[in-house]
Amino acid sequence: MNVDSLFHVQRKRNRRRYVMMGIFLFLIIATFFISLNTGLTKLSPSEVVKTLFGSGTEKQSLILFEFRLPRIVIAILVGAGLAVSGCILQGISRNALADPGILGINSGAALMVVLFISFFPKTTDAPILLMPFLALIGGCVTAIVIYALSYSKREGLMPQRLILNGIAVAAGISALITILTLRMDPFDYQFIAVWLAGKIWGTTWVHVLTLLPWIFVLFALIFYKARTLDGLNFGEKLATGMGVKVEKERFLLLGASVALASACVSVSGGIGFVGLVGPHLARQLVGNDHRFLLPLSALAGGLVLLVADTIGRTILAPSEIHAGIMVAIIGAPYFLYLLARAKA
Numbered sequence: 001m002n003v004d005s006l007f008h009v010q011r012k013r014n015r016r017r018y019v020m021m022g023i024f025l026f027l028i029i030a031t032f033f034i035s036l037n038t039g040l041t042k043l044s045p046s047e048v049v050k051t052l053f054g055s056g057t058e059k060q061s062l063i064l065f066e067f068r069l070p071r072i073v074i075a076i077l078v079g080a081g082l083a084v085s086g087c088i089l090q091g092i093s094r095n096a097l098a099d100p101g102i103l104g105i106n107s108g109a110a111l112m113v114v115l116f117i118s119f120f121p122k123t124t125d126a127p128i129l130l131m132p133f134l135a136l137i138g139g140c141v142t143a144i145v146i147y148a149l150s151y152s153k154r155e156g157l158m159p160q161r162l163i164l165n166g167i168a169v170a171a172g173i174s175a176l177i178t179i180l181t182l183r184m185d186p187f188d189y190q191f192i193a194v195w196l197a198g199k200i201w202g203t204t205w206v207h208v209l210t211l212l213p214w215i216f217v218l219f220a221l222i223f224y225k226a227r228t229l230d231g232l233n234f235g236e237k238l239a240t241g242m243g244v245k246v247e248k249e250r251f252l253l254l255g256a257s258v259a260l261a262s263a264c265v266s267v268s269g270g271i272g273f274v275g276l277v278g279p280h281l282a283r284q285l286v287g288n289d290h291r292f293l294l295p296l297s298a299l300a301g302g303l304v305l306l307v308a309d310t311i312g313r314t315i316l317a318p319s320e321i322h323a324g325i326m327v328a329i330i331g332a333p334y335f336l337y338l339l340a341r342a343k344a
Contacts, residue, residue, distance in 0.1 A: 017292040020285045024299035028076065031303065035072050035310040036064065040318050071203040074267060075309045075323065076302040077211050078200070079274050081264040083301020084222060086275025087282070087294055088257040091229040092250050093162050096280070097335070100139075100261035101272030103166030107173040108142025109135035109262040110270055114177050114192055118184060131266040132214055139262035143254060145169060195269040198324010200309055202267030214263035218256050219298070225253060226290035233288060271324040273331020274301050280334070304330070 036048045041063055043051070051060045082100060089098035100106050112134040146169055150162040181192050195201055202211075228249050261275070278301030279293070286292040308326035315321060 013287075014292075017286045017289075017296070021292070021296050021299060024296060024303055028299060028303050028306065031306050031310060032072060032076075035306065035313075036068055038310060038314045039063070039068060067203070070205050070208050071200060071309070072306065073208050074200055074202055074211065075306045077208070077215050078264040078268040078271065079278070079301040079303070079305030080298035081211075081215055081218075081260045081301070082271065082274040082305075083278025083282075083297045084219065084294055085257045085261040085264070086301075087279035087290075087297040088222060088229065088253050088260075089275070090279055091290065092232055092253050092257075094233060095160070095162060097163050097276070099273065099276040100257065101270075101275060102163065102170070102335075104142050104146060104168075104170030104173060105139045105166075105258055105261050106265050106270060106272060107170040107177075109139040109265040110196065111173050111177055111180075112138030113195075113266055114180055117188060117192060117195075118180065132210060132263040135262040135266035136259050139258045139265075140255070142169060142173065143258045147254065194322070197269070197322045198271045198327065199269050199320075199322040200271075201269055207267045211263055211267050214259065218260045218263075222253070222256050222260075223291075223294055225249070225256075226294055229253065229290040229294075230288070269322075269324060271305065271327060273327050273335065274305055277301075277304055277327075277331050277334055 033045070033048070037043055037045055043060060043063065047056060047060055048064065050056050051064045056064070085105075086099045089100065089103065090096060113131060116131060116134050146162065146165050149165040149169075150158055152158060177192075177196070181189050184192065191201075202208075232246065232250065232253075265271075279297045281300045281304075282293055282296035286296050305323060305327065308330070309323040312321035312323050312326045
């Protein structure tokens with residue numbers, strides 16, 4: 001195959017990748033408007049449009065701008081953040097089962113949030129802004145422990161031990177969180193129980209503004225490192241031969257992944273499997289080129305969590321199924337499928 005033919009094939013492949021990203025973006029927009037129309041108080045599509053352009057009633061504006069819109073935006077941002085975090089972990093570990101929830105990073109971040117909620121009011125704006133930083137501390141400490149337990153001077157980072165150590169550490173942290181909840185008053189205990197079940201609790205514009213800087217800054221850094229992730233996929237020796245400073249880049253990307261997952265967990269609750277399902281779905285559609293895999297993972301993760309939250313709010317209304325539970329219904333069978341395929 002000559003150079004022109006290769007260029008034509010690559011251009012056709014890239015065009016298909018852009019089409020897939022366009023399809024996912026369209027699905028997010030469509031789900032966005034469907035979610036605006038659904039809820040305990042019904043709003044017709046025409047009422048939603050009028051309210052968005054400032055012609056709705058005071059009640060409609062309150063429902064749309066103060067209750068539904070912030071929650072929808074948070075669901076998209078958190079889904080995108082968790083999916084990109086999972087994509088990074090899968091890339092640097094070369095393990096298809098890596099995910100911030102499975103590896104215990106979410107649990108570590110959750111532990112710090114639980115400690116925070118135990119001692120500070122949840123409705124105070126200033127402490128809310130501190131929550132991503134506290135969650136980052138918990139996530140980083142957990143990641144360092146898991147990385148140290150999974151690293152060998154002779155073999156480097158061992159992917160299988162990474163998964164097993166992550167599961168073990170996450171189980172230990174979950175037990176510690178359970179012990180901490182015993183000292184809480186009934187109101188805080190109920191809040192923590194719901195939060196750990198995966199309810200998107202950060203549903204105000206304060207939470208949106210708290211999360212946005214983390215998403216923008218970390219996404220910019222991670223997307224810039226797309227080629228580095230491609231190199232790490234080939235293994236340490238080949239990556240080193242390509243000029244990649246393996247350990248330095250791995251720690252940098254791991255830190256970005258932990259920060260992203262921790263910031264998302266701090267405002268969303270204990271939502272798992274998004275970081276597993278999003279990247280895998282994207283990889284099936286666009287391959288392993290991280291220039292396309294990372295953005296499509298973000299779109300897929302945002303779509304999955306938004307759909308899960310929308311269904312959970314409406315399927316048993318006025319009762320609610322938490323988004324984390326809805327995602328687990330999808331993610332748990334998929335995780336078992338991946339385990340079965342890995343053994344084959």
